[in-house]
Amino acid sequence: MISMKKFYHEWQCKSLKDRFFMTMGAFFLFAAVVGLATPVIPQVPFAIIAAFFFSRGSPKIHHLIRKNPLVGQAVCDWEDHRKIGTKMKTISTVSMIAGACAGHWFLQPFFAFIMDAVFAVTIVFVLTRRSETNYYSGLRENT
Numbered sequence: 001m002i003s004m005k006k007f008y009h010e011w012q013c014k015s016l017k018d019r020f021f022m023t024m025g026a027f028f029l030f031a032a033v034v035g036l037a038t039p040v041i042p043q044v045p046f047a048i049i050a051a052f053f054f055s056r057g058s059p060k061i062h063h064l065i066r067k068n069p070l071v072g073q074a075v076c077d078w079e080d081h082r083k084i085g086t087k088m089k090t091i092s093t094v095s096m097i098a099g100a101c102a103g104h105w106f107l108q109p110f111f112a113f114i115m116d117a118v119f120a121v122t123i124v125f126v127l128t129r130r131s132e133t134n135y136y137s138g139l140r141e142n143t
Helices: 004-012 016-037 043-057 059-066 072-081 086-106 109-128 135-142
Strands: none
Touching: 004 016, 016 043, 016 059, 043 059, 043 072, 043 086, 059 072, 086 109
């Protein structure tokens, strides 16, 4: 993995636009790492967003995310085929429902209902994405 010193050195050598993308990528990568330690925050969506930003700011870090044993396959599935595997759908949905329940326990009702709305929209998005790669769509793209 890349060290903070190497990341900062690469960040210094980049243009302002690339620095922005790298900063956003680092923020979402940090959120994905927090998601690894916290069961109510799914890490894969944050890793996908981080990969998006790093693909524009640092191809080297983008490659490392795609090769990561924990989130790499899910990132590759999304970037290459726009699919979310059934296992990831289940984990994400259960995590967000657990997060919503925890939100009602720990947060003020107003903030809990805002969190419910965000989770509901996200769950609908996740569940409406395809789970399997369509073999024939790849053929049409290559011809």
